[in-house]
């Protein structure tokens with residue numbers, strides 16, 4: 001397989017050597033060994049610090065979508081009302097997933113180059129009185145960051161039982177305070193700012209959400225319910241991946257040893273640099289307002305005189321890999337992923353130097 005010197009895809013991100021090394025150990029059975037339970041408890045404690053919560057976690061084998069599906073199916077029943085905040089493919093997509101559980105979904109929709117307006121979300125909460133509000137923190141295909149803190153305050157003020165937040169591509173790279181922001185279900189994947197392979201789906205679950213989960217009693221491979229007592233009872237719903245949990249332990253340690261504040265600042269600095277260079281090249285950022293831009297990924301309009309396919313080819317020829325985008329943004333937007341291990345000024349500088357050459361040709 002060809003590897004690139006300058007990997008800048010917005011996930012899966014480049015996996016640091018220390019994290020890769022954690023997979024090389026010949027572990028025993030996670031179902032049997034007390035050491036595994038201690039490791040799981042240690043990882044949960046680190047994730048609590050990273051997400052700003054005292055909540056209990058479910059750390060499931062799989063990747064982001066497992067968390068997205070599992071949390072919806074574990075909490076919703078036919079006829080439940082959901083307000084789904086949509087500012088991009090994931091926000092609208094979560095609304096569709098919720099609909100498939102039989103819930104009645106009301107989308108509060110915005111353009112892909114915008115972020116959510118909390119006032120419009122509040123109006124929808126008052127109109128529909130939902131059981132759940134869903135939102136995406138960083139809408140990766142659009143390079144935007146939604147005001148989840150402000151939405152969380154409204155959710156609490158109006159007594160919505162469940163606030164579901166997809167933090168797959170923000171956790172570890174942006175400020176995120178699950179408890180302070182009243183997030184009941186915070187969903188994280190391992191392959192973005194945590195810089196692991198796409199191995200694990202993490203959900204932090206509030207006490208209120210655990211009660212709903214007990215009541216709904218959803219049975220399925222992706223069910224959250226067994227995770228409430230898994231560690232205490234030493235009984236996991238399936239054989240846990242010791243390899244992945246060990247790697248997550250290293251990934252969390254790397255982040256916490258750097259200091260969460262420092263890591264967040266590193267992401268902000270790299271993102272600012274990236275946006276400035278993009279503008280100086282005469283390219284256009286995709287989000288309508290720079291204040292909407294995410295610190296983990298920058299979305300840029302494809303220069304149409306080159307086109308995405310040709311631009312991608314020219315970049316790869318220079319050892320650089322960016323990503324296109326999804327759905328109706330395919331061919332319209334390309335993305336520079338500077339999250340986790342890739343939020344490095346020097347790496348992003350090399351990527352942008354290559355971009356400058358590629359569009360000048």
Ligand code: PLP
Nearest residue numbers: 063064065090138140168169189
């Ligand atoms: N949510 C967001 C915002 C994402 O960017 C992604 C993946 O890019 C997902 C969910 C889905 O995660 P996965 O591809 O790991 O299943």
